[in-house]
Amino acid sequence: MPIEAVKMPVILDCDTGSDDAFAIAMAIASDQLEVLGVSAVAGNLTLDRVVKNTRRTLSFTDPAVPFAAGAAGPLQRDLIETGRPIHMLFAGAKEERVPVDPRPAEDFLYDLIQKSEQPVTLIPLGPLTNIAKLLQKYPQCKENILRMVLMGGAAAGGNTTEFAEFNIYVDPEAADIVFRSGVPIVMCGIEVCRDGRVSVEDAERLEALQNEAAGYFAREMMQDFKNGESIIFDAVTVAWILRPEIITAQPAQVHIELRDQLRLGQTVCDFASDRPNALVAMHMQKEGFVQLILDLFAKYGG
DSSP states (O other): OOOOOOOEEEEEEEOOSHHHHHHHHHHHHOSSEEEEEEEEOSSSSOHHHHHHHHHHHHHHHOTTSOEEEOOSSOSSSOOOOOOOSOSOSSTTOOGGGSOOBSSOHHHHHHHHHHHOSSOEEEEEOSOSHHHHHHHHHOGGGGGGEEEEEEEOOOSSOOSSSSSOOHHHHHOHHHHHHHHTSOOOEEEEOHHHHGGGEEOHHHHHHHHTTOSHHHHHHHHHHHHHHHTSOEEOTTHHHHHHHHOGGGEEEEEEEEEEOOSOGGGTTOEEEETTOSSOOEEEEEEEOHHHHHHHHHHHHHGGGO
16 A cells, blocks of 8 residues: 655745735645645735635635634834735635634744644745744744745845835835744745746636636636736745746845835845855746646646
């Protein structure tokens, strides 16, 4: 009788828009990952809207996945929303099927981490507020965290300011806590995520799978095309975990700029440092990424 492979335990922390939803769905579909839970943080949208989008996503991917709401704003600043996506996701999904754990996200996350028999991989996909609160309140949890594979930052340039990427810029103090934590970090920033562009043809290939989840997500991709190009930023983290061979990365010492207001939230990457604190993903094979999406969503038809 074959020995069943041990799944990698993961927890996703999201400010759920369509790209977070892709990451959630892909992680749940994977035979290699065990999704211990999902937590929500304000970021792209206010927390109430993030909670709705996350519950709707879980309602047709796996409503049994534990879920908790987290921070409604950054540690020290007012929330800055992108306003995109402006639409709520997956209208018609039965979000009431997904209960919300009453505990704050940091308590919820700590409990999941401590109870896991295997070290946990955290997948932060929004501002790092919940993760910073976890590390501040429960520093001992680091002993059972294998690594963080996060979406955020940039090796050069930004998408919110000239220098800063959105997730880091929204709560730079939280990002500073996380990058100085000593936990191994894989940073999937703007450079590698730009290789996560998808086309109308890719959306049509997804819809052709003809299952409920694939249909929902194909329609979301089409909606994004109406708002401009569609880049599935957050799903790159799951691609790195499942198909690292399609992504190139370099070690770097990553510093979060807090003092210079012009460069606030910049992830300053020193690739020559002999004391790296992160592995910075730089490029990804686009076709391998799309094929991974199709392979995982095909599992929802089984």
